[in-house]
Amino acid sequence: MIQAERYSEFYEALLQKNTEYEGVFYVGVRTTGIFCRPTCPARKPKFENCEFFATAQEALLASYRPCQRCQPLSHPNHVPPTVRLLVEAVERQPEKRWKTQDFRELAIDESTARRQFKKRFGMTFVAYARARRMGIALKNIRAGRTVVDTQLSAGYESDSGFRDAFSRIMGAAPSRLNDTRVLKASWLDTPLGPMMAIADEDVLYLLEFVDRRGLEREVERMRQRLKCAIVPGSSAPIESVEQELKLYFVGRLTSFETPLGLLGSPFQRSVWAQLTAIPPGETRSYMAIAAALGRPTAYRAVAQANGANQLAIIIPCHRVINANGELGGYGGGLPRKTWLLEHEKKCRMEIAET
Structure with a gap:
């Protein structure tokens, strides 16, 4: 059940199509009888016509039907058919260099492929295919094949072009791969x-x-x-x-x-150890963690170490809040932090009842 005080927050997220709220809430539109996910591309309803739900099941029980555009009953990050088809095509021929004709044969618009891959993976399809091709080239070189043979099998006729592409993607020239x-x-x-x-x-x-x-x-x-x-x-x-x-x-x-x-200083690692010691469904303040480390005045350094954590959820920096009880910051966004804490509290209560 969603608290009414969060309705304005959720409506603003709906207007902005904020991806941080995926899975956090669903919105039912009273005038149409449908419910959507926060990132639905459809025209946005007025605030007074919105009803917010924590789960898709709640929306269904309230007699709303799923939106055909954003498909709220599918996985929040359902892979578009175009992306899935192209990923499968790359895996069938990972060393292939893609041309416009190849997209036509698959009945796929090249610009659509570029846009959907950019949204999904943070890179265009061409960049994805190139990185996959270069991954195989790296494997071949490390297995003992010559750079020239690898260059040709990766589809590069120019030695300089191959080396430039390799260094740009992998961060190392082929001749340095052994290190x-x-x-x-x-x-x-x-x-x-x-x-x-x-x-x-x-x-x-x-x-x-x-x-x-x-x-x-x-x-x-x-x-x-x-x-x-x-x-x-x-x-x-x-x-x-x-x-x-x-x-x-x-x-x-x-x-x-x-x-x-763990890629951190000794102090950062000590902070991360304290984070993993926080039981699921509970929270600690930066000051409490600093005190547990025997450095009660180092709460700002604790906050910085918390922000430097590169292992979200596993090292649960989402369980750290401000001393006044406010949530504080979170690299994945406050909506996710709220969801994670509520999820863990709910799971803890269910375990306690069994």
Whole structure:
């Protein structure tokens, strides 16, 4: 059940099509009898004609029918058919260099593909296909194939063109690959929006909501710090956290076991350890965490360490609030922070009742 004092907040999010509110609320339109997700592209109703619900089930029970445009009963981040078709096509021929004719053969508009991939992955389809192709090139070079053979198999006739493209995407020239680490990046769907996961074969380094401000800079700093190349793909830690997130969002998991790679100072790591010690459904203030560390005046430094966390939900910075009880900030947006806290409180109560 949604509190009435949040109606104005939700209506503003509806007008702005704010992705941070995906999964946080649904809106029923009294004049049409339909209900939508916050990012619905349809013309917006007047405030007095809106009714807000915490779940799609509540909207259905209130006699609203699902919108045909935003499809609120599908996954919040349902992959458009165009995106799915092209991803499958890339996987069938990952070394292919795409041309206009290739889109025509699939009956896909090239500009539509560019726009939908940009929205979904933060890159155009051509950039996605190029990164996938370069990922295979990297694998071949590390397996011992010559740069020339790899260049040709990746579809580049020009040596300089191949090296420029390789360095631009991977962050390292082909000749330096023996000294370069390789990390995999995947997009994971959650009820609160897509998340990006980055890991090597052993540990997870990053888990963030894709629309987090400054995410690109965050990834670039990580790449430079680890002196690594980042390519589309998956690994054991990514597969592990994907499964754990599914269990978390349905209330069947309270702690994560995926191995983590913590990129922080000793003080930051001590703060993150305190965060993971906060039980689900409970909160702590910055001052309380500083006191627990034996540094009661370091609450500002605690807040900075909290903001530097690169593993959203797993290291639960959403459980930290201001000393006056206000929520404070959250990199994924306050609507998500509110949802996560309410979700954990609800799950804790259900466990206590069983």
